[in-house]
Amino acid sequence: MATAAEIEKQAEAREVRNRWFLSAPALIIILLAASGPLLIVLFYSFLTPGPYGDVVWKFSTEGWVSVFLERDIFDDTLSFASAHLTIFWRSLKLALMATVATLVFGFPTAYFIATRPERTRDIWLFLITIPFWTNLLIRTFAVLQVIRNEGLINTALINLGIIDQPIQMLYTDFAIMVGMVYVYLPLMVLPLYASMEKLDFRLVEAGYDLYATRWQVLKRIIFPLVRPGVVAGSILVFIPAIGAYVTPSVLGGGKNMMFANLIELQFGQGRNWPLGAALSITVMAIVMVALLVYVRNTSGSEVRHG
Amino acid sequence: MPDTPGKNAIEVRGVRKVFGTGEAQVAALDTVSVSIRENEFFTLLGPSGCGKTTLLRLIAGFDFPSEGEILLYGSDIAPLPPFKRPVNTVFQSYALFPHMTVAENIGFGLEMLGKPRAEIDARVAEMLKLVRMEKLAKRRTSQISGGQQQRVALARALAPQPKVLLLDEPLSALDYKLRKEMQIELKRLQHETGITFIFVTHDQEEALTMSDRIAVMSSGKILQVGSAREIYDRPAVRFVADFIGETNFLDASIDSIDGGKAKVTLKSGATISATVADGFKPDGDATVVIRPEHAKAVKGTGDISGVVENVVYFGTDTHVHVRLDDGETFTVRQQNTRGAMMEFERGERVGIVIGDDAAQILKD
Ligand SMILES: Nc1ncnc2c1ncn2[C@@H]1O[C@H](COP(=O)(O)OP(=O)(O)OP(=O)(O)O)[C@@H](O)[C@H]1O
Ligand SMILES: [Mg+2]
Numbered sequence: 054m055a056t057a058a059e060i061e062k063q064a065e066a067r068e069v070r071n072r073w074f075l076s077a078p079a080l081i082i083i084l085l086a087a088s089g090p091l092l093i094v095l096f097y098s099f100l101t102p103g104p105y106g107d108v109v110w111k112f113s114t115e116g117w118v119s120v121f122l123e124r125d126i127f128d129d130t131l132s133f134a135s136a137h138l139t140i141f142w143r144s145l146k147l148a149l150m151a152t153v154a155t156l157v158f159g160f161p162t163a164y165f166i167a168t169r170p171e172r173t174r175d176i177w178l179f180l181i182t183i184p185f186w187t188n189l190l191i192r193t194f195a196v197l198q199v200i201r202n203e204g205l206i207n208t209a210l211i212n213l214g215i216i217d218q219p220i221q222m223l224y225t226d227f228a229i230m231v232g233m234v235y236v237y238l239p240l241m242v243l244p245l246y247a248s249m250e251k252l253d254f255r256l257v258e259a260g261y262d263l264y265a266t267r268w269q270v271l272k273r274i275i276f277p278l279v280r281p282g283v284v285a286g287s288i289l290v291f292i293p294a295i296g297a298y299v300t301p302s303v304l305g306g307g308k309n310m311m312f313a314n315l316i317e318l319q320f321g322q323g324r325n326w327p328l329g330a331a332l333s334i335t336v337m338a339i340v341m342v343a344l345l346v347y348v349r350n351t352s353g354s355e356v357r358h359g
Numbered sequence: 360m361p362d363t364p365g366k367n368a369i370e371v372r373g374v375r376k377v378f379g380t381g382e383a384q385v386a387a388l389d390t391v392s393v394s395i396r397e398n399e400f401f402t403l404l405g406p407s408g409c410g411k412t413t414l415l416r417l418i419a420g421f422d423f424p425s426e427g428e429i430l431l432y433g434s435d436i437a438p439l440p441p442f443k444r445p446v447n448t449v450f451q452s453y454a455l456f457p458h459m460t461v462a463e464n465i466g467f468g469l470e471m472l473g474k475p476r477a478e479i480d481a482r483v484a485e486m487l488k489l490v491r492m493e494k495l496a497k498r499r500t501s502q503i504s505g506g507q508q509q510r511v512a513l514a515r516a517l518a519p520q521p522k523v524l525l526l527d528e529p530l531s532a533l534d535y536k537l538r539k540e541m542q543i544e545l546k547r548l549q550h551e552t553g554i555t556f557i558f559v560t561h562d563q564e565e566a567l568t569m570s571d572r573i574a575v576m577s578s579g580k581i582l583q584v585g586s587a588r589e590i591y592d593r594p595a596v597r598f599v600a601d602f603i604g605e606t607n608f609l610d611a612s613i614d615s616i617d618g619g620k621a622k623v624t625l626k627s628g629a630t631i632s633a634t635v636a637d638g639f640k641p642d643g644d645a646t647v648v649i650r651p652e653h654a655k656a657v658k659g660t661g662d663i664s665g666v667v668e669n670v671v672y673f674g675t676d677t678h679v680h681v682r683l684d685d686g687e688t689f690t691v692r693q694q695n696t697r698g699a700m701m702e703f704e705r706g707e708r709v710g711i712v713i714g715d716d717a718a719q720i721l722k723d
Contacts, residue, residue, distance in 0.1 A: 256456060
């Protein structure tokens with residue numbers, strides 16, 4: 054006769070087995086499709102660049118050294134690779150700004166949709182996803198058409214007599230920002246909506262009842278309760294934003310590079326694949342650490358809230 | 360009720376509330392007018408879906424009347440958003456903030472009013488003691504039982520000392536004993552704080568024992584407003600008599616009416632006297648209403664007679680269910696006294712004596 058404790062233990066073991074079994078397909082795909090290529094990149098970062106791109110199979114740490122340091126071509130001395138830092142800093146800044154901007158625009162949008170009657174919500178969500186139907190490149194060129202010197206905004210402003218010289222918006226950080234906000238907004242709205250939909254709006258009423266103004270209700274009740282959506286949305290926007298390639302190369306021109314453009318440069322004209330590989334791993338590691346800190350802090354502050 | 364306007368905490372004037380449009384339209388409140396006096400324990404009593412919550416929501420400011428107006432101490436509150444109304448609500452669903460502790464929930468209203476921390480803490484401690492939740496102050500509201508949640512909801516609404524407290528079935532999740540205790544506690548609180556309570560319940564016993572006045576509602580209308588005694592002893596309409604307490608209905612024909620009194624002949628042939636509700640002029644046939652405790656079962660003949668179907672012993676009294684000769688059922692409630700206990704057996708023939716003034720004739 055098995056005791057109750059034994060039966061419980063067996064049930065638990067069965068549960069664990071089932072869980073592994075059910076998640077096996079996903080795990081296999083992740084292992085093969087994500088970890089495999091990453092390992093190749095990591096491996097390449099320790100090789101020597103070939104003369105016409107590609108790599109020669111000889112161990113070298115030069116790729117990693119040049120992530121952080123610059124070797125002077127004349128006297129071979131090392132100095133700090135400030136260009137890389139500048140580009141990384143710009144990427145980080147733009148990605149953060151884009152995340153905040155999508156949050157600022159996405160929050161009211163998601164709130165609006167979540168407070169519509171159930172039947173019309175689907176229509177609004179459908180409208181939000183329409184931009185996904187179009188290729189990213191085309192959407193980015195659409196933004197370009199709007200903000201370039203002969204574009205919609207400048208033409209309109211000149212015709213209205215508000216300005217007489219076009220405002221230079223294209224090929225600035227601002228242009229990259231606008232492009233990223235436009236492209237990534239749905240990625241913020243959808244998870245925000247998902248958590249707002251679950252929000253019990255009677256709590257909002259309870260807040261009003263207890264003398265909280267609209268702003269206080271937002272800050273003290275709605276925001277803490279939809280925090281999971283804010284966290285998810287921020288991550289979904291921040292990760293592709295810091296790795297953005299198409300948007301900065303179309304809207305930022307040649308000089309306002311972001312990190313992805315720098316990496317691409319090493320694999321292309323730069324002919325320094327190990328450096329490109331090392332840069333990729335570096336940015337990935339930084340993003341991972343940043344996300345861990347972010348997630349830990351936001352979920353921790355929820356417990357301490359109030 | 361001819362009240363002086365200044366004395367009324369809340370005055371509801373001709374309020375209609377319609378939900379939906381076109382075909383799907385429902386009038387949740389159909390031209391309701393009622394005055395609630397200052398420092399009164401006022402109860403809205405009625406079956407599920409009769410519009411009790413809707414009326415509270417209009418007073419709290421979460422919804423707006425389709426027609427009519429609501430006055431708070433004589434002034435129209437329509438322009439005030441809920442957070443500017445000195446009115447707090449104990450929600451039917453509690454609506455406690457899940458991301459805050461019990462103590463933070465209770466202190467929320469005071470915090471929003473900008474009270475100093477020390478005052479908030481003192482008041483929260485006082486409220487926790489009042490609802491006997493001191494030990495659970497640090498718990499999340501998702502980690503306490505339904506009854507405990509209800510008490511937190513009560514404490515949270517009371518903490519800011521509103522002028523009017525709206526309570527939407529605040530005791531429904533409590534067990535019998537705690538419920539009785541909280542009833543007494545609520546009454547005491549209401550008395551001490553001088554806060555006007557508008558209390559919603561569909562439990563008639565709760566309504567009768569706690570209220571200064573009761574409004575009986577049915578499908579969006581207020582049928583009668585009065586003290587527990589008035590409602591019970593002199594129901595204005597048949598629905599009220601039926602809803603409050605147990606009632607027997609007998610068909611009768613009216614012989615004569617003299618002022619508030621009528622002589623009626625029952626189907627059994629017996630003639631009894633009955634009171635007629637104010638302002639009601641019945642003619643011909645009528646339904647006579649008799650409370651179970653106003654009739655008496657006897658061995659032998661009475662005004663009507665029948666066969667005992669069931670005898671239920673309730674401790675303090677006994678209910679005798681009788682199948683009358685005309686097929687209707689009739690319930691008699693008699694008190695149990697130690698000495699003279701009248702024993703009835705199932706199947707026994709009994710007579711029922713209807714006391715003077717026991718019968719009433721009511722509007723449908
Ligand atoms: N937002 C709404 N939309 C449409 N109909 C509503 C809405 N709120 C309430 N009603 C309807 O109005 C009527 C009264 O509802 P209300 O909630 O006031 O009843 P209640 O007396 O509080 O009932 P209960 O005792 O079950 O809580 C019901 O028929 C209900 O279906
Ligand atoms: Mg209700």
